[in-house]
Amino acid sequence: MPNLLSTLLLFTIIISPVIAQESPSEIPVPNHAQRAWQEAELGVIFHYDLHVFDQQKYNQAENRINPVYDYNIFNPENLDTDQWVRAAKAMGAKFALITATHETGFALYQSDINPYCLKAVRWQDGTGDIVRDFVNSCRKYGIQPGIYIGIRWNSFFGVHNFQVQGAGDFRDNRQNYYNRMVEGMVTELCTRYGPLFEIWFDGGADHPERGAPDVLPIVKKYQPHCLFYHNAQLAEARWGGSESGTVPYPCWATFPYPSADGITYPEIHENNFQLLKHGDPKGNYWMPAMSDAPLRGHNGRHEWFWEPGDEPHIFPLESLIQMYYFSVGHNSTLILGLTPDPKGQLPKPDVQRLAEFGHAIARRFDHPLASVAGEGQSLILDLDDESMINQVMLQEKIIEGERVRGFQLSYFDGSDWRSFYEGQCIGHKLIIRFDPVKASRIRMNVTESIAKPKIKNFSVFLVEE
Amino acid sequence: MPNLLSTLLLFTIIISPVIAQESPSEIPVPNHAQRAWQEAELGVIFHYDLHVFDQQKYNQAENRINPVYDYNIFNPENLDTDQWVRAAKAMGAKFALITATHETGFALYQSDINPYCLKAVRWQDGTGDIVRDFVNSCRKYGIQPGIYIGIRWNSFFGVHNFQVQGAGDFRDNRQNYYNRMVEGMVTELCTRYGPLFEIWFDGGADHPERGAPDVLPIVKKYQPHCLFYHNAQLAEARWGGSESGTVPYPCWATFPYPSADGITYPEIHENNFQLLKHGDPKGNYWMPAMSDAPLRGHNGRHEWFWEPGDEPHIFPLESLIQMYYFSVGHNSTLILGLTPDPKGQLPKPDVQRLAEFGHAIARRFDHPLASVAGEGQSLILDLDDESMINQVMLQEKIIEGERVRGFQLSYFDGSDWRSFYEGQCIGHKLIIRFDPVKASRIRMNVTESIAKPKIKNFSVFLVEE
Numbered sequence: 001m002p003n004l005l006s007t008l009l010l011f012t013i014i015i016s017p018v019i020a021q022e023s024p025s026e027i028p029v030p031n032h033a034q035r036a037w038q039e040a041e042l043g044v045i046f047h048y049d050l051h052v053f054d055q056q057k058y059n060q061a062e063n064r065i066n067p068v069y070d071y072n073i074f075n076p077e078n079l080d081t082d083q084w085v086r087a088a089k090a091m092g093a094k095f096a097l098i099t100a101t102h103e104t105g106f107a108l109y110q111s112d113i114n115p116y117c118l119k120a121v122r123w124q125d126g127t128g129d130i131v132r133d134f135v136n137s138c139r140k141y142g143i144q145p146g147i148y149i150g151i152r153w154n155s156f157f158g159v160h161n162f163q164v165q166g167a168g169d170f171r172d173n174r175q176n177y178y179n180r181m182v183e184g185m186v187t188e189l190c191t192r193y194g195p196l197f198e199i200w201f202d203g204g205a206d207h208p209e210r211g212a213p214d215v216l217p218i219v220k221k222y223q224p225h226c227l228f229y230h231n232a233q234l235a236e237a238r239w240g241g242s243e244s245g246t247v248p249y250p251c252w253a254t255f256p257y258p259s260a261d262g263i264t265y266p267e268i269h270e271n272n273f274q275l276l277k278h279g280d281p282k283g284n285y286w287m288p289a290m291s292d293a294p295l296r297g298h299n300g301r302h303e304w305f306w307e308p309g310d311e312p313h314i315f316p317l318e319s320l321i322q323m324y325y326f327s328v329g330h331n332s333t334l335i336l337g338l339t340p341d342p343k344g345q346l347p348k349p350d351v352q353r354l355a356e357f358g359h360a361i362a363r364r365f366d367h368p369l370a371s372v373a374g375e376g377q378s379l380i381l382d383l384d385d386e387s388m389i390n391q392v393m394l395q396e397k398i399i400e401g402e403r404v405r406g407f408q409l410s411y412f413d414g415s416d417w418r419s420f421y422e423g424q425c426i427g428h429k430l431i432i433r434f435d436p437v438k439a440s441r442i443r444m445n446v447t448e449s450i451a452k453p454k455i456k457n458f459s460v461f462l463v464e465e
Numbered sequence: 466m467p468n469l470l471s472t473l474l475l476f477t478i479i480i481s482p483v484i485a486q487e488s489p490s491e492i493p494v495p496n497h498a499q500r501a502w503q504e505a506e507l508g509v510i511f512h513y514d515l516h517v518f519d520q521q522k523y524n525q526a527e528n529r530i531n532p533v534y535d536y537n538i539f540n541p542e543n544l545d546t547d548q549w550v551r552a553a554k555a556m557g558a559k560f561a562l563i564t565a566t567h568e569t570g571f572a573l574y575q576s577d578i579n580p581y582c583l584k585a586v587r588w589q590d591g592t593g594d595i596v597r598d599f600v601n602s603c604r605k606y607g608i609q610p611g612i613y614i615g616i617r618w619n620s621f622f623g624v625h626n627f628q629v630q631g632a633g634d635f636r637d638n639r640q641n642y643y644n645r646m647v648e649g650m651v652t653e654l655c656t657r658y659g660p661l662f663e664i665w666f667d668g669g670a671d672h673p674e675r676g677a678p679d680v681l682p683i684v685k686k687y688q689p690h691c692l693f694y695h696n697a698q699l700a701e702a703r704w705g706g707s708e709s710g711t712v713p714y715p716c717w718a719t720f721p722y723p724s725a726d727g728i729t730y731p732e733i734h735e736n737n738f739q740l741l742k743h744g745d746p747k748g749n750y751w752m753p754a755m756s757d758a759p760l761r762g763h764n765g766r767h768e769w770f771w772e773p774g775d776e777p778h779i780f781p782l783e784s785l786i787q788m789y790y791f792s793v794g795h796n797s798t799l800i801l802g803l804t805p806d807p808k809g810q811l812p813k814p815d816v817q818r819l820a821e822f823g824h825a826i827a828r829r830f831d832h833p834l835a836s837v838a839g840e841g842q843s844l845i846l847d848l849d850d851e852s853m854i855n856q857v858m859l860q861e862k863i864i865e866g867e868r869v870r871g872f873q874l875s876y877f878d879g880s881d882w883r884s885f886y887e888g889q890c891i892g893h894k895l896i897i898r899f900d901p902v903k904a905s906r907i908r909m910n911v912t913e914s915i916a917k918p919k920i921k922n923f924s925v926f927l928v929e930e
Contacts, residue, residue, distance in 0.1 A: 115585035119591055
């Protein structure tokens with residue numbers, strides 16, 4: 001971002017000498033994977049599974065408990081994962097995930113432990129590996145690859161909410177077998193495709209003490225720098241409490257528990273997931289919030305999977321922009337759900353909308369009117385000339401934690417400082433919109449903090465809608 | 466059999482003009498497949514499945530409900546189905562079956578509907594097809610190929626005694642899926658490998674009206690000349706009531722019911738399967754009895770599957786010869802269970818024993834002292850010279866039914882006819898052993914019949930033990 005750097009050099013950095021407190025050793029901070037994931041800000045997840053090809057309307061509750069009859073319908077004749085990844089890149093995504101398995105249990109790679117996989121199909125003579133193709137495309141275009149693994153449901157093997165169906169020893173044996181199959185798949189996926197950015201366990205991976213597969217040690221062993229999302233032992237990120245692609249304000253990256261397991265911590269389910277949505281500024285665990293939504297989620301549909309005739313339900317550009325403000329702009333990473341069609345490509349209307357979205361965000365935020373960085377209780381941003389402004393972006397240096405707990409924004413109108421915003425959380429990124437004002441200087445006063453505030457970016461914009 | 470033919474020409478055929486009754490239209494007779502199956506007399510069935518490779522003792526009850534962890538242990542590096550079939554040929558088998566699937570559910574071919582098959586393994590890069598190799602070897606050596614399909618148990622998919630485990634819609638959906646998978650596999654196996662001699666459904670294939678796969682129409686459509694063994698709708702042969710390789714005497718080919726389904730006909734289970742063992746001379750359905758036993762069934766073991774250290778449990782030659790008399794010699798087809806080792810070959814001790822068995826049977830029965838054929842109530846066999854004899858072989862022309870219901874054997878000692886045996890059933894083949902006597906003529910008098918007796922072979926032997 002050359003503009004930002006040059007801007008930083010141009011403006012005066014004023015750091016207040018007064019520090020409220022400082023106890024860095026006690027402040028939760030992100031690990032390497034969490035920091036990278038938050039700084040990525042935008043990701044996508046590609047959903048692809050057998051029922052994309054069945055020419056029927058996807059019904060998740062039904063598909064979970066009814067195997068797709070003929071897995072040889074899986075036949076993406078014009079598969080082009082480069083095309084998928086270019087579309088994500090155009091949107092501005094820094095990482096991309098793929099559903100290696102979803103709720104059918106069908107695996108989109110050459111598994112040696114789950115026979116219900118691309119080895120079984122006629123497509124590419126049973127040698128196809130979409131996870132491989134996808135990861136290669138990601139590396140080609142400089143996108144970080146991640147993998148989503150669905151283990152909670154498996155309509156083929158007969159797994160319902162982590163539990164193998166049946167009774168007695170037969171059930172217990174098959175549960176044990178399934179757990180080892182899952183652990184084997186996680187090992188395969190963690191060892192075959194190079195470094196991964198995120199591993200996403202669908203609905204969490206439960207807890208080994210409750211009889212679930214023991215996946216955490218495998219991920220930590222083979223992918224120590226990968227974001228682990230998530231099981232009942234650990235969540236390195238948390239679901240933001242909806243699939244709306246948004247979180248409310250404030251949304252803290254800290255959480256009171258090491259995982260977001262609703263069985264161990266029933267509070268998580270209360271009040272429509274308020275704890276997931278807001279986090280907890282007093283929490284001792286760093287667990288930033290994900291905002292997720294399917295691109296085809298507009299006007300009465302909410303489709304993670306491709307279905308015929310859903311193009312009218314692609315979110316309009318203005319909805320995506322709003323989503324951006326309520327996710328990235330609220331200290332949350334936004335992951336948009338994309339789904340290739342039965343030919344193996346992302347449909348043109350989706351590609352087009354993603355490019356529009358990418359351009360819109362770049363247009364808004366690539367050229368701040370001014371930027372500054374610094375430490376302390378007060379930070380002033382000088383504009384060269386008195387300018388109209390209507391948006392502010394704030395970013396803490398989260399590698400040292402979320403230190404700010406209260407702050408106030410004012411602008412100098414030529415004679416007085418006028419307060420125009422009071423907030424609580426900043427975190428990795430906060431974007432504040434307000435009615436345009438004419439200002440020559442903007443000031444942020446930290447009114448409450450748990451250690452010396454460290455602001456890595458304080459920028460102002462005049463965004464034309 | 467040139468010896469038999471030349472013998473037939475040498476001796477006088479005497480046919481009694483008195484016929485007890487004749488109502489051929491009412492007499493059950495075999496269809497083409499049944500006749501061929503009975504005339505074959507000797508067959509083998511090759512058992513091969515994942516647990517041959519697991520280096521653990523096979524425990525059927527346990528294996529049914531505990532999936533083999535790693536199916537990539539399946540790795541018969543020196544697979545040689547020619548060698549298997551040559552061993553069967555040397556024993557005198559006219560047909561051979563292979564377990565395309567057994568109780569694990571793992572399919573030894575390239576299924577497009579059951580992913581748990583040879584497509585899944587690394588062996589032969591997932592392109593192996595042992596059913597294909599086996600059938601090709603059978604055709605090469607002039608052995609009729611047949612296929613065994615296990616659908617009653619499936620430890621991988623979770624099927625227990627035909628029933629998919631679980632509850633509610635999820636279970637019902639998976640049962641429906643499984644049934645279609647089974648029907649698909651039956652279609653694949655019936656259409657890919659040319660004409661089959663027998664299709665053997667493990668434990669029967671239940672009844673579609675009880676929720677089982679509807680396999681009978683598929684076999685009848687694609688393999689109209691194949692013996693169907695069996696489901697609750699139809700059995701073209703019946704289990705002989707034990708796995709001892711024997712049936713008692715008498716053993717009729719007729720049965721009171723069209724199937725041997727113990728749910729519809731509980732009588733079948735009574736008195737240790739007496740009805741299966743003996744059949745019913747008044748039965749309206751042609752359903753000849755199979756005698757089956759594993760070759761490795763001696764001295765406290767009974768192993769259909771290869772396991773290390775079981776060579777001492779290969780039946781001794783004398784046991785196999787006894788088995789032959791109590792199966793083929795009792796109007797029953799004998800099917801011996803063979804099992805290749807983890808390298809993919811039948812072990813040498815098994816091969817050696819089968820060759821010994823084949824030689825022993827040929828030595829005993831390839832050279833009758835005299836033979837005759839004919840119709841009517843009495844049949845006399847003239848020996849050129851007064852000879853010592855100790856065995857008689859009788860064969861009805863079963864294409865016209867089992868007509869004889871009682872008969873008496875006498876020999877002429879030079880002055881008198883001396884009765885030495887009274888029997889009931891002849892059927893396809895009856896072999897009678899008795900203390901050696903010196904005779905110049907042997908007479909069979911039919912004492913009871915349901916139509917004109919038609920004897921296609923009446924031979925005598927002096928068999929040296």
